[in-house]
Each structure stands twice: as C-alpha cells, then as structure tokens.
Amino acid sequence: MPKPFVFNDQNQVNSYGFRIVTSGISLKRFKKNPMMLNNHWNSTGNVLGRWENVTVDKDLLLGEPVFDMDDKDAALVAGKVEREFIKTCSMGISFNREDLQIIGDELIMTKCELYECSIVAVPSNANSIRLYNQEGELLKDEEVKKLCLSIMPTEGETIPPTQTRTLDLNPKNNMKKITLSIAALTALSFDKTAPEVDVEAVETAVLKLSKENAENKGKLLAMQTEKENQEAEELKALLDAGQLAGKFAAPKREEFEALGKASLSILKTTLDSIPSKTTLANQTVTPVSIGVATKEDFQKLSLNEQLAFKNSNPDEYNKMFNVKK
Structure with missing residues (x-):
C-alpha cells in the first residue's frame, strides 16, 4: 500500500506567508476528478495518475497516489516515490479573496477548493501550494504576493x-x-x-x-x-x-x-x-442471502440488495409494504 502524501498541514505556514484551514478545503470538485499532475502542468501528457483515499486526519489532509504505470514518465516518477527519492506534493487551489483574512496576528485562508494536486521534487517549503482564480487560471507568484501584502496592515x-x-x-x-x-x-x-x-x-x-x-x-x-x-x-x-x-x-x-x-x-x-423494467440484468441479480422478515431488515440492506429482494420476492415485498396490486 502506498504511503499517503500530506496535501495540507494547517499548522504550517506556506511560502506566501499564510496557513490554510484544513477543514475549510472543499473536496467536492476534486473527488470527481482527482488529478495527479506533474509540477502543476495542466495537460494530458503531464497526468501521472490519480489520488485515492483523500481524507482529513485532524490537522492534515492526506491522499494516496495511484500512478499510471502504462505511462513510462509516470512509472519513472512512481519509482522515485517508491524508493523515497520524492516525498512531496503541492496543492493547486482556487479561492475567493475574502476568504484570505488576518485572524489574530496571522494571515489565514479559511476556505478554498482543491483543484488538483501535483507531485513535485523540491517545493518552496514542506507545504507548497499553487493558487488558481475562480476561472481556473494559475496565478503568478507576483500576483499572490501582492494580494497577501494588500491584506496585511501597513506600518x-x-x-x-x-x-x-x-x-x-x-x-x-x-x-x-x-x-x-x-x-x-x-x-x-x-x-x-x-x-x-x-x-x-x-x-x-x-x-x-x-x-x-x-x-x-x-x-x-x-x-x-x-x-x-x-x-x-x-x-x-x-x-x-x-x-x-x-x-x-x-x-x-x-x-x-x-x-x-x-x-x-x-x-x-x-x-x-x-x-422497474424486467431485463436480463434484473434476472441475474445475485439473490439476497440475508434473511429479510421485517421492514427493519429490509432497510438494513444496501440499495442493490433491496432491489434484488424486490425482484426476487415480489409477493413478500408487496405484503411487507402493503403494496396493492
């Protein structure tokens, strides 16, 4: 099993001088397409694989890499990861300006959306990131630094x-x-x-x-x-x-x-x-092996098992739910 990579540690300040609240990172978009890119290069040729088991563990956001081993470039990077020559990744996030705030005496990003996560060789620090605007355009370092400076109070x-x-x-x-x-x-x-x-x-x-x-x-x-x-x-x-x-x-x-x-x-x-339509797929559904005698038993089944029970035992199902023919 591959070792998980640390996407974010909310206790660490990144190279731009702010921390990201881990619980404020939305994964809704990312889970639909968990891209693993090579150094944030957004092209089909630079897709190294995907991320799985993306989870929050206290202050950390973690993910496990799955490399496309049929791609020679991806396999090369996978080997370096396996041999622990590469241990770091870098988040690409999109955000709204108002979610980057001065809280207490710190600059903190309270909310953002995970766009992609890249394998990188030498990030600027242990929690390197790249920032995208709401249109998915990658911001230049100068733009991010100016943004951070504009939020910080002047002397x-x-x-x-x-x-x-x-x-x-x-x-x-x-x-x-x-x-x-x-x-x-x-x-x-x-x-x-x-x-x-x-x-x-x-x-x-x-x-x-x-x-x-x-x-x-x-x-x-x-x-x-x-x-x-x-x-x-x-x-x-x-x-x-x-x-x-x-x-x-x-x-x-x-x-x-x-x-x-x-x-x-x-x-x-x-x-x-x-x-429901009676099809070959319906007829070949694996029978439910669990005993179903009450509505409570039925509710404990998965959706597929409920469907299988309904198709295999129509009379019992109708009687259980008082369905009139």
Missing part, C-alpha cells in the same frame, strides 16, 4: 477592534489607553461605563474573539463539506439503483443527475414513480 495603520485585523500597536504613538464605542465595549465584554480601556486588554480580547471566530468557521465549513459529500454519495447511489432497475437508460443519466442536484427528494419521488 502605523490602526485597525478598529471590530474588524478582522488586529490592532496596530505602534510604539511611536506611546498609547496605553484606547477609547471604544459602546458597540465595541459590548462585543469585547468590557464595562460599558468605562469606554477608555488598556490597549493590551483590547488586543487580548480581540485575539480571543478572532480565534473563536476562526474555530467556528472551521467547524461550519467542515459540516458543510461533510454534507456535500454525503449528498453526492446519496445521489450516486440513487442513480446507480435507478439505472440498474432499468428506470432510465445511460444516455438519460445526466438529466436525472441534474434533477438530483436540484433536489434529492424530487429525484427519489420521480424514480419511485417509474416502474
């Missing part, structure tokens, strides 16, 4: 504590106190009757809120990503079962898939309303 700039950036505590100003609005005092849980507070106390409170905000965003994004992945798996299962039952032909699959992406419940209702 002497004072950032209000109600914003995402941290306060700029310029020692030249020799400020020990700061006057806050009632809204800011309330948000930071300070005494509203004393608007003048210590700068250090404000900084501490802002950092605490920023970290809590980042954690909550990470949890929300993780839940959204998990939900999207579950919906994609459920959609595939419904389409596979419907096609296997002869409810639609292969050329019509895209139309049913589009319906399912709009509403899984409508797709399920639509497929349930279409009668």
